Amino acid sequence: xxxxxxxxxxxxxKKTKKSGLKRNTIDKFYTKPDIAQxxxxxxxxxxxxxxxxVIIEPSAGNGSFIxxxxxxxxxxxxxxxxxxxxxxxxxxFFDLDxxxxxxxxDNIHTVGNPPFGRQSSLAIQxxxxxxxxxxxxxxxxxxxxxxxxxxxxxPLNFHLIYQMDLPxxxxxxxxxxxxxxxxxxxxxxxxxxxxxxxxxEPKGYKFVNKSNNPDICFRRIGVNAGAIKDDIxxxxxxSHYFIRFTNDKKxxxxxxxxxxxxxxxxxxxxxxxxxxxxxISRLNRILNT
Numbered sequence: 381x382x383x384x385x386x387x388x389x390x391x392x393x394k395k396t397k398k399s400g401l402k403r404n405t406i407d408k409f410y411t412k413p414d415i416a417q418x419x420x421x422x423x424x425x426x427x428x429x430x431x432x433x434v435i436i437e438p439s440a441g442n443g444s445f446i447x448x449x450x451x452x453x454x455x456x457x458x459x460x461x462x463x464x465x466x467x468x469x470x471x472x473f474f475d476l477d478x479x480x481x482x483x484x485x486d487n488i489h490t491v492g493n494p495p496f497g498r499q500s501s502l503a504i505q506x507x508x509x510x511x512x513x514x515x516x517x518x519x520x521x522x523x524x525x526x527x528x529x530x531x532x533x534x535p536l537n538f539h540l541i542y543q544m545d546l547p548x549x550x551x552x553x554x555x556x557x558x559x560x561x562x563x564x565x566x567x568x569x570x571x572x573x574x575x576x577x578x579x580x581e582p583k584g585y586k587f588v589n590k591s592n593n594p595d596i597c598f599r600r601i602g603v604n605a606g607a608i609k610d611d612i613x614x615x616x617x618x619s620h621y622f623i624r625f626t627n628d629k630k631x632x633x634x635x636x637x638x639x640x641x642x643x644x645x646x647x648x649x650x651x652x653x654x655x656x657x658x659x660i661s662r663l664n665r666i667l668n669t
Contacts, residue, residue, distance in 0.1 A: 409560060410552040411444040411493050411520065419564050420448035420491070423518050426542050426566050427489060429453055433515075434485040437492040438473035438506060440465065445492055455485065474505065478513050488513050493520035500524060504533045511535050516568045520546065523561040528577045529655050536573035542566040580660045584627035584667040585634075587656070590615070594622035595631050596638070598659065605652040606643045608635060621659065627667055637666045 429435075433455060437445050440458040443465030449456045459471040481488060494506035500522055510517045511534065523545075524530045531540065543565045549557040588594050590612060597615035599607040609615060610631070612622065625634050641662055643654055 409558060410442055412550055412552055412557075413444060413447070415546060415550045416444040416493075417448045419518070419520065420445065420452065422542060422544070422564065423489075423491060423566060424452050427516050427518070427568070429489070430486055432486040434481065434488055436481070436488055436490045436510075436514075438476075438490060438510065439492055439494050440468045441493075443468060449491065457481070474509055476509075482513055487515040489516045489518070490514040491518045496522055500530065500533075507533050511538060511569075514569065516566060518564070518566045520562050520564050523563055525563060525565060527655065527658070529657060534567050536576070537569055537571070538567040539570050539574045540565060541568050580657065580664055582660055583664050584629075585623050585625045585663060588622050588624045590617050590620075590622050592622070592624070594624050596623050596635060597621070598623060598638075598654075600656075600659070601653040603652060605654050606641065608638055610635060621656065623663075625667075629667070634667060638663065641666065 429452065433453070435449050435453055435456045437449065437456070437458045440446065440460045441464060443458065446456075446458055446465060446467050449458075458465070458468040459473050459476065460468050461470065461472055463470050478488075490510040495502045497503060497505075503519070503521055503525075507517065507519070517534070517538065522530075525533070526543070534540075543563055546562045546564060549559045550562065551558045551560050590597075594612055596608050596610050597612040597620040599605050599609075599615075599619060600621050601619050612620075615622070625631060627634070643658075643662075
């Protein structure tokens with residue numbers, strides 16, 4: 381299985397920068413065989429296959445999941461735009477006519493490691509396609525899918541029944557171990573919708589435009605995500621939230637409270653980032669006590 385941070389793993393590859401590694405024309409991140417086996421072992425524990433069920437691997441790459449999947453079922457279909465294994469069918473998953481498969485099998489279970497794309501855009505496309513016909517979806521995904529905002533990518537009638545962090549160095553790059561922060565999630569279709577996290581509104585402050593007299597700017601993305609400034613002149617609207625306080629506390633006291641916040645940034649593959657819902661949840665607690 382191949383992971384591409386910015387492009388589909390099976391399309392034309394261009395030169396990309398890699399931190400701490402020699403740069404090559406093609407960056408292919410393969411799932412290590414033991415990790416693929418571990419994911420399928422867990423899948424088998426939580427998803428009980430019926431005799432006429434089928435597993436689809438939509439982006440099979442070099443076939444990391446083929447052997448583990450073939451151990452648990454004779455009904456499996458592996459697809460990729462550029463197959464690297466004779467068991468893989470050359471097929472664009474997004475163009476796949478699913479009707480013959482739906483007609484032939486009782487349930488479809490989609491399993492694998494889709495390419496992520498910029499800000500998980502490709503992974504979300506794979507989820508959207510699979511959700512149209514799958515009884516379950518079991519994917520390796522970026523750590524960002526731990527966040528409620530990313531879980532919204534799955535339709536409400538899909539419920540998260542299992543989740544685990546992948547071990548460090550779960551992938552191979554140019555034959556060497558490589559670390560990409562990822563999780564393995566199992567989502568199952570149910571007749572009822574899952575509960576949706578309550579949406580919080582700002583209390584004691586509000587988000588404003590840079591030109592609307594904010595009290596502080598809050599860095600939302602990048603290496604300095606979480607930093608606050610009361611001098612907003614050099615703060616970009618593309619990378620900052622602008623906040624005006626509405627509570628009865630002194631501005632200095634509010635800033636002091638916010639400066640004590642610590643954010644965890646292990647829920648992402650790309651740059652550090654803090655979503656607005658995450659920030660609202662934290663600010664509501666510290667500015668209203």
